[in-house]
Amino acid sequence: MNGQHFKKKVDQLWSALMTTIDQINRSDNDIISRAEEILMEIDAAIRQLKVLLRQYQFVDWSEEIYFFKNTKPQFVAIYIYYSKLLSIEASKPFADPTALSSYYESERSHLLFFYNEHKDFINYYRRKSTFLDKKYFVRFKFDFKLKLSPELYSYDEEFSTSHDHMVSQIMANDLLDQYLTNKINSDHSKETSISQIRNLQWTAPKVALTELLYALHQSNCFNGGHSDLAEVFRWFENSFNINLGNYHKTLAEIRLRKTDRSKFLTLLQQNFNQHLDDLDS
Incomplete structure (x- = not known):
């Protein structure tokens, strides 16, 4: 499989997954049922992505870095996002709007721990820096002087680098922050919107x-x-x-x-x- 064919296969996999997720979200099922169904679809897609990677050899470091810095994290990010969303909604109390807003506020505050814990790497990633990419996003290049994810020991070394999961986490948390913010503001949207327009x-x-x-x-x-x-x-x-x-x-x-x-x-x-x-x- 050449590079162009590999990229085409990955793009088709991503496009098909997005279409499937959109169709599930348009169903009449509740958010918990939809999230569970979506997670199964994402899991299947990630497994297919892993199979595609086994069949392909990167031509250089830049191609490998791009895959583990951009391509793989977008798949894993939505898995993390829907996993957290499922946990939040399944544990949601039956309460009045004020109490629910406090619940979502509390869940949103949990995101700050991750940002504070990994602020150096988050700063590196958001500034689109590249000078450490060979250490962060090339397989078998773990530098134990760098701050690594505690789950790294259980990662598939053929399908993981030291920091691709952290990129997925950043992307997932951004989505979750937006979701929680919308939930918190939903009852006050009329008051906070630019209603003059x-x-x-x-x-x-x-x-x-x-x-x-x-x-x-x-x-x-x-x-x-x-x-x-x-x-x-x-x-x-x-x-x-x-x-x-x-x-x-x-x-x-x-x-x-x-x-x-x-x-x-x-x-x-x-x-x-x-x-x-x-x-x-």
Whole structure:
């Protein structure tokens, strides 16, 4: 397997996992059931990632560093995130909103321990430093003068470096911090929002927005083309307070159109060109 084929396989694995997680989160099941199902899917994906790695030999250190600093941690991070989310929600007390807010505040404060314990490495990682990457993200290069994870002794040495798990932890904690912050602020969102600004509502058909988002995603309009389709849809649904349902099914229906399958995009082009013509006249 060459490098291009390996990267393609990993990207396909990640994309399929994100699609599966998005579909599970769109089900009517409660958060605990969804988290349990998602964890099984992530576990299967990580096992597949390990198999792919066994079949591939990195061509140089830079390629290995990239895999263990960026690629593997994103898989493990969401596993850690949903594991913690499951634990938090399964242990959540049946209480009034004020008590629940305190509960989430307490869980959020636990994240500070990790940040304080590993602040030097977190600073290194967030500043995108690279001068220690060969020690942190190359296998069999453990430097016991550096601060290592206490679980390192049980790691698979073929699938781990001294600090890739710590990167996963940072990424997971960032996601968890956002989740807990949203939970804490959910009951006060109306008071803390910039309510002076009138909210915009999508009033065109939902299928039109789906068509537009697919086009924007395929044109690499978000995060330099590194955003996932599910991430794009979640962001717009949250921003516009709209549920686009099963957008994969909607795309299949768009494909069945007999004429002008991208009719909303055609309409946008026509209206904008008309506006330009009106300005010129």
